[in-house]
Amino acid sequence: MKKVATPDYTVADKLKTHVAALSTAAKEVVLPLNITTHYPRERKRQPECFRGFMLFDPERCISCFQCSFVCPANAIWMKEAPSGRYYPTVDHGKCIYCHFCVDTCPGGALKTTKIHDIAFRTMDEMVAMTEDMVEPPAIIREDKVVVDYVIDKEDLTLKRTKEVDELIVEIEPSEGVPMVSVCVDRGSCIACKVCTKVCESGAVSSLKDEEKLIVKMEIDSEKCTGCGLCVKECSMQILRLVRRE
Amino acid sequence: MLDADIEACEEGMKMATGSESEAEKGESKWEVEVPEKKLKDKLYFENLKAVVIDTELCSRCLTCVSICPSGLIVTEEDRVGFPDYEERCLDCGACVRVCPRFIYEPPGGLGDYIEIVAARSKRFTGQDGAMATEIIASAIDMGMIDQGLFVDRSEKWQTSIFHVRDPKQFGIGTLGGTKYVFAGILPALKEAVRFTKKGVGVVGTPCMISGIRKLQEEFPVFREKVKLVVGLFCTENFHYEDLMKFLREEKEIEIEKILKTDISKGSMYITIEGREKKRKVKMAEFEERGLVAKGCDFCTDFTAVQSDASVGSVGSEKGFSTVIVRNENAKEVMEYIREKGNADFSEEIVMDEIDYLINFKKKREAHIKELALPE
Numbered sequence: 001m002k003k004v005a006t007p008d009y010t011v012a013d014k015l016k017t018h019v020a021a022l023s024t025a026a027k028e029v030v031l032p033l034n035i036t037t038h039y040p041r042e043r044k045r046q047p048e049c050f051r052g053f054m055l056f057d058p059e060r061c062i063s064c065f066q067c068s069f070v071c072p073a074n075a076i077w078m079k080e081a082p083s084g085r086y087y088p089t090v091d092h093g094k095c096i097y098c099h100f101c102v103d104t105c106p107g108g109a110l111k112t113t114k115i116h117d118i119a120f121r122t123m124d125e126m127v128a129m130t131e132d133m134v135e136p137p138a139i140i141r142e143d144k145v146v147v148d149y150v151i152d153k154e155d156l157t158l159k160r161t162k163e164v165d166e167l168i169v170e171i172e173p174s175e176g177v178p179m180v181s182v183c184v185d186r187g188s189c190i191a192c193k194v195c196t197k198v199c200e201s202g203a204v205s206s207l208k209d210e211e212k213l214i215v216k217m218e219i220d221s222e223k224c225t226g227c228g229l230c231v232k233e234c235s236m237q238i239l240r241l242v243r244r245e
Numbered sequence: 246m247l248d249a250d251i252e253a254c255e256e257g258m259k260m261a262t263g264s265e266s267e268a269e270k271g272e273s274k275w276e277v278e279v280p281e282k283k284l285k286d287k288l289y290f291e292n293l294k295a296v297v298i299d300t301e302l303c304s305r306c307l308t309c310v311s312i313c314p315s316g317l318i319v320t321e322e323d324r325v326g327f328p329d330y331e332e333r334c335l336d337c338g339a340c341v342r343v344c345p346r347f348i349y350e351p352p353g354g355l356g357d358y359i360e361i362v363a364a365r366s367k368r369f370t371g372q373d374g375a376m377a378t379e380i381i382a383s384a385i386d387m388g389m390i391d392q393g394l395f396v397d398r399s400e401k402w403q404t405s406i407f408h409v410r411d412p413k414q415f416g417i418g419t420l421g422g423t424k425y426v427f428a429g430i431l432p433a434l435k436e437a438v439r440f441t442k443k444g445v446g447v448v449g450t451p452c453m454i455s456g457i458r459k460l461q462e463e464f465p466v467f468r469e470k471v472k473l474v475v476g477l478f479c480t481e482n483f484h485y486e487d488l489m490k491f492l493r494e495e496k497e498i499e500i501e502k503i504l505k506t507d508i509s510k511g512s513m514y515i516t517i518e519g520r521e522k523k524r525k526v527k528m529a530e531f532e533e534r535g536l537v538a539k540g541c542d543f544c545t546d547f548t549a550v551q552s553d554a555s556v557g558s559v560g561s562e563k564g565f566s567t568v569i570v571r572n573e574n575a576k577e578v579m580e581y582i583r584e585k586g587n588a589d590f591s592e593e594i595v596m597d598e599i600d601y602l603i604n605f606k607k608k609r610e611a612h613i614k615e616l617a618l619p620e
Contacts (some may be wrong), residue, residue, distance in 0.1 A: 182271030182273055183272055183275055185465060185466060186275035187465040190314060190337050190342070190464075191277035191338075192335045208279070213279050213280070215278075216276050217276070217277060218273065235314035235316070236314075237439055240271055
């Protein structure tokens with residue numbers, strides 16, 4: 001076993017440390033160093049890519065369900081709108097704010113904001129309906145100052161600026177990876193035309209030749225948005241999303 | 246979760262997002278041949294209904310259930326049906342394409358074979374020689390397939406499908422043994438085909454085997470993934486509800502206590518827990534009450550001639566199974582079993598017993614001739 005021994009300080013060493021401690025104490029009395037943000041009167045400046053409350057643009061949504069498929073917390077449910085299209089609703093009780101939904105959205109319909117402070121009175125209220133996500137939620141803001149944390153040599157210091165931070169970030173929606181649907185096993189196609197029915201953009205077509213008893217299937221890669229609905233619905237699982245050339 | 250499940254999930258994820266193999270680019274234009282309708286101006290399902298279901302030709306192999314893209318063909322009261330088919334049938338013709346009895350060429354006889362042997366598994370115990378179990382287990386061991394589909398049963402003799410991924414799972418006693426009631430093995434097969442890497446092995450009755458062959462004939466995905474098809478000797482099958490009611494009420498047999506059932510020489514022998522003597526019920530009694538499935542009246546295939554290997558108790562001594570090896574695939578597995586010493590073999594086969602039942606079923610050809618199919 002090894003015994004831990006006290007370091008062998010000389011009188012001079014001890015004096016030095018005492019003086020340093022006293023001078024720090026004196027400094028704190030004159031100019032206190034405090035790194036606490038006084039929320040809600042102050043607000044920390046969040047980065048542009050902050051993953052907070054999500055906003056939704058129905059115009060851009062193609063009802064492809066990708067957000068609800070990818071959601072690891074199962075927080076997204078697709079709800080039928082009066083128009084017959086399906087739009088996402090987010091249960092903030094379940095959401096882990098990973099924003100995979102924002103990242104996967106092929107149309108860029110979901111976008112992130114810096115809003116992270118919303119209170120809900122009941123569990124039911126935590127489910128943000130589609131219509132609640134179109135406009136930013138009403139939050140009462142008392143902040144007048146924005147706080148930036150600055151690393152100055154070795155110390156972390158605060159920089160306070162008298163301004164109000166914009167919580168809605170205007171950024172270009174990500175283009176995503178351009179995908180297109182193709183058939184990888186034509187022999188196993190049963191021509192059930194489910195793909196034709198589910199396709200929102202009318203890219204999948206089928207034409208039946210009654211005389212020759214042949215169904216001509218075609219995916220128009222120009223029209224295909226790569227939403228993957230047909231891939232999901234295909235009963236024979238022979239459609240795939242591949243990277244657009 | 247089992248490792249295999251996780252692998253299967255990962256495989257599924259890859260399939261959904263695709264693009265892992267650049268060689269597999271796929272096509273955006275293709276053609277599909279659809280079958281001819283016997284009744285013009287009717288939906289394909291109506292054709293199937295008129296030709297197969299309403300004529301009671303249907304064997305309930307459930308091939309149509311497995312392939313239907315709407316997933317709405319179901320079994321209702323021991324019959325195949327499709328509620329609201331007028332509205333919800335997609336009219337794709339898949340059910341007609343795969344139905345082994347829409348254009349019925351009744352298989353029968355002994356079929357082609359390489360060898361006929363009697364064998365008894367050393368690893369497993371079953372109704373007889375447990376050879377169906379042994380063949381699938383050995384195929385998993387040798388890496389030919391990565392899962393086998395079996396019919397399991399509950400205490401009440403209701404059937405369910407059991408996926409076997411490891412021969413250790415055969416410890417479940419209810420997997421072996423004849424069930425004599427219908428089971429939905431084909432719908433399970435379609436799911437299994439989606440997730441398997443090496444291939445799937447299936448055990449089924451002759452009608453199911455015909456269905457599987459039809460699926461393989463029509464769709465490459467089944468040709469690739471269904472590697473081993475083990476057929477069972479089969480004389481007929483029963484309707485579950487009616488059979489159980491008959492045994493419970495008229496014969497006063499407690500269903501939960503039945504250990505096994507066996508048909509030989511025109512009677513069903515039922516082994517009951519706690520009783521030494523088997524209960525004997527004459528087949529005629531079942532037939533009088535219409536308990537035997539109607540579709541079986543038109544079946545002439547006793548030995549599952551379309552399978553890779555057929556297994557049954559008929560023709561070999563007590564405790565052994567007769568195995569008819571029909572192709573190279575099955576022969577490979579049998580050789581593996583011999584090599585590893587997983588089973589005892591015997592050359593004693595009584596062909597007369599097998600021939601008797603083949604001829605017994607051959608007589609049913611008359612029923613097919615009597616059948617009035619809609620024009």
